[in-house]
Amino acid sequence: MRASRLMSILLLLQTRDRVTAQELAEQLEVSVRTVYRDMESLSAAGIPVYGDPGHDGGYRLLDGFRAKLNLLTTDEAESLFLAGLPSAASDLGLGAIVTAANLKVMSALPPELRDRAGRVAERFHLDAPGWYSESEPTPYLTTVADAVWNERALRFNYIRWATPHLVTRTTEPLGLVLKSGNWYLVGHSDTRIRTYRISRIMELQVLDDPVTRPPDLSLAAYWSTYLESFDQRRHHDSARIRLNAETFDRLPELLDPAAARAARASATAPDATGLREIDFPIESFDRALPDLLRLGAGAEVLAPAPLRARMATETAAMARAYR
Template sequence: MRADRLVSILLMLQTRGRVTARELADALEVSVRTIYRDVEALGAAGVPLYGEPGHDGGYRLLDGFRTRLNGLTETEAESLFLTGLPGPAAELGLGAIVTAAQLKLMSALPDELRDRAERVNERFHLDAPGWYRDPDPTPHLAAVADAVWNDRSVRVRYLRWEHPREVMRDVDPLGLVLKGGHWYMVGRTGDRVRTYRVSRLQDLEVTGARFDRPPGFDLAGYWDDTIAGFDERRLRTSAHLRLSADLLDHLHEYLDASAVRAARESACPVEDGWVEVTVPVESPDRAVLDLLRLGTDAEVLGPPELRARMAEIVTALAARYSDGPAK
């Protein structure tokens, strides 16, 4: 509704200061032309805002102007109680703070909104970690979070996959990301921004030195680019498979999303209800481990080196189990 959009524009200007028409349009999912019309309507209604021309321009409210149009709608009140992750908040050392904030918010809500928020808490629970694994030990997580918040540099001893396994790094921590139950620190080392898994931090010392964040650094954008680049580097080749139609329907239980998506897009029916697909895979040794999980409802047709590696492993397994238990 236009009234809700006008209020949102007013609140964004109040909280952010200068905001461009493009930023408003992207945030509210409308066209820039619509924003122009809305801004004109706000001005006609007596809201003291003005535009600044040029590349660094945008809209601003007159200094000192404040609005109290910050009441919550029913759905907004409900959504606030879906954003709190008590587990991750506790890991960051913010569990008590989040609880206190929710209690204050609950007490400030009108009775009808309080009832709806309580219903959300009773009916929805968010659990971030994946199945079948214990959470990572992250003894340094709270210290990292504090350094991120206060723009303090840290010196870490980090355990990585390649050699040398342990390295010492001075890092400017720019942000924390929770992905699949694992915490990652995004930090600048020298002139590069890198990603560090928090559970692999062996030691951490907050140096006390303050750093300036890179201008315009976008944590969410960096993370999206990192994930896309990771899949591109990881999935360097592809496998041609023959699958049962039933397995194709349940492939998401065995392979990651990129492989499932590729399989469904490339599926070509063949005889007796089977389909042929092409999926991205890592190295042959890694691909064998993933593809063995598919059992007899799958056959690797190519490339030849992967099929040969599968045959080698299956033959070795058959020999291992053919003579009964080892003595």
């Protein structure tokens, strides 16, 4: 562990002109006293590291000194695809490995390219989770990720939306997907490829059975097809809605993208007062009710009659509450 830290310090010194003990301590998550001891060790090992005192001081290497420490380990090379997603790397237990890989890549770059890479990192940040929601706890994520990488089958209890809610699944894990801050497992189960939300996995067990990976599987292509079919299965019914012009224009911000696209595609031409009708895709009356209430007074449910009655009851109760 200490040898790895000393290497990280040396790489940091090679990528920056000067680094303070406090900056090194924060980067490496150790105390300043530990940094002092590490610097003494580097100096004793013949590394030409110098400390400049004062407000603008810090540690630096002798000009022109370069140590050939930037060969990536296997784990670091494999983790580079997560370099732009620090939160995802942390979720998978690869945060420290990604940091080490980035340091080695940066130290291998010539100064002008290193400066450009540094400016990109300072100006662009990727944040995967969506607004107004928090990522769900995923206690089994690192175990699932390890099984995906090492191609080992999994058995787990899984909480479904449909009945029965709790089922036991054995699957050959094929890949992981991060969608709006939530992790999903793509796996081969019961002669077909299925998708599991990792936060709903319970009592996970890694099996010794090897995984037979389909040779033509593209995880990105599968996920795109899955999302399309998911929306089709989820929105298996529709309601007829009359909207004013303002509400119609705001559909993309009021509904999820799939529902908004379907609603706008079905819209009639506006009448003389600007009203138009749409087919509003719904999964069930219970799930449709909050979405329809979000549209406000600019929307009126025309059909089906039971849903219109539910809306009338709900809005009447709301009116009584505010009377």
